[in-house]
Every structure is written in structure tokens, then in C-alpha cells.
Amino acid sequence: MSSFYEVVKNYLTPYYWYFLIIVSFVIFGLLGKYAYDTYYTAGYAEGNKDFKDVANAEIRDRDANVYFFFVDWCPHCKTALPDWIKFKNQFDGQEVNGYTVNCIDMNCTDENEAVTQAIQEYKIEGYPTIKMNKDNKVIDFDAKISYGTLEKFVNMMTNQ
Structure with a gap:
């Protein structure tokens, strides 16, 4: 065997x-x-979203923040306020040229800590003042404040 x-x-x-x-x-x-x-x-x-919407990674979450610095006692601010409100109602939260426009009011009459920090950060020297923060760059608005000029400003600056 x-x-x-x-x-x-x-x-x-x-x-x-x-x-x-x-x-x-x-x-x-x-x-x-x-x-x-x-x-x-x-x-x-577990919700790992690192690769979500990779094709549009360059254009998503792009904000253009438009700040309106004003004080209650200024006659020029009172004149510009209706045009700002009209502009804000039309553009706030809307997408323009791939940017989401956020309109932010900054009443500087009563300076608190947040207002003081914004005044220093954006180097505000007079009122009313409009500034845009887009792609970590501050852009000055140098025109008479009206709905038309604000609309042109946002369209031009978000198109660059």
C-alpha cells in the first residue's frame, strides 16, 4: 500500500x-x-464629498460680496439708499457671471466691534462707500451710486 x-x-x-x-x-x-x-x-x-462635482471645482462657491458702508446722518447716504435697496432686492443671492452676489449693509453709525473691523479692513474714509470683495481682492466702486452704475459695476467686475 x-x-x-x-x-x-x-x-x-x-x-x-x-x-x-x-x-x-x-x-x-x-x-x-x-x-x-x-x-x-x-x-x-460616511459622507466623504471630496470628489463631488470635480468638473466644476473652479467655478463653484465663488462669491462676490458687495458692501454698502453708510451712516444715518449723512445726506449723501440717504440719497443713495433707495438705489442700494433696489439693487440689493434685484441682485442679492443671484448668480452673475459665475459668482453669487451677496449684498451686505454696513451701518457705521454705531460702531461696534464688527463694524470697526470692517472699516479698518476695507479702509473706509467717507460715506457712502461701496466695496466688492471678490476672489480675496477688494475692488473700489468709484462712481455716483445709482442702480444703473451698481449693475454695471457688478457685471463688469464679475466678468473679469
């Missing part, structure tokens, strides 16, 4: 390499499935 070793040697030796290749594929397949489940799928299940 032949021993177990001789049977394995005679019948499985010719298929040794096939057996080794199949075992290797099974091991690598199981490792790949584990890595996929652990690192790739789990990231999306």
Missing part, C-alpha cells in the same frame, strides 16, 4: 504551479475586497 505522501507526490506534483497560482489569486482577491470595503466604500458611506 502506498503512503499518503507518495499519492500526493505522484498525482499533485504536476499541478503544483496551477495550485499555487489559484491560491495566490484567492489571497489577493480577498485582500483587495477587504481594502475596497475598508477604505473606498466606507469613505462614501
Whole structure:
């Protein structure tokens, strides 16, 4: 009677390499499935949105903040206020040339900490003053404040 070793040697030796290749594929397949489940799928299940809307990465979340600095006692501010309100009602939150326009009122009559910081940051020297903050650049508005000039200003500055 032949021993177990001789049977394995005679019948499985010719298929040794096939057996080794199949075992290797099974091991690598199981490792790949584990890595996929652990690192790739789990990231999306937890809400990983790093790759959401990659094609539009350059144009999303672009804001153009338009600031209107004014004081209550200034006659020029009182004259400009109706045009600013009309402009704000038309453009606030709207998209213009790929930028979301945010209109922000800054009443500087009662200077609190936030107003003082904004006055220093935007270098406000007189009232009324309009400034645009777009792409981390401050743009001065140097024209008479009217609805038409504000509209042209926003269209021109967001188109650059």
C-alpha cells in the first residue's frame, strides 16, 4: 500500500504551479475586497464629498460680496439708499457671471466691534462707500451710486 505522501507526490506534483497560482489569486482577491470595503466604500458611506462635482471645482462657491458702508446722518447716504435697496432686492443671492452676489449693509453709525473691523479692513474714509470683495481682492466702486452704475459695476467686475 502506498503512503499518503507518495499519492500526493505522484498525482499533485504536476499541478503544483496551477495550485499555487489559484491560491495566490484567492489571497489577493480577498485582500483587495477587504481594502475596497475598508477604505473606498466606507469613505462614501460616511459622507466623504471630496470628489463631488470635480468638473466644476473652479467655478463653484465663488462669491462676490458687495458692501454698502453708510451712516444715518449723512445726506449723501440717504440719497443713495433707495438705489442700494433696489439693487440689493434685484441682485442679492443671484448668480452673475459665475459668482453669487451677496449684498451686505454696513451701518457705521454705531460702531461696534464688527463694524470697526470692517472699516479698518476695507479702509473706509467717507460715506457712502461701496466695496466688492471678490476672489480675496477688494475692488473700489468709484462712481455716483445709482442702480444703473451698481449693475454695471457688478457685471463688469464679475466678468473679469
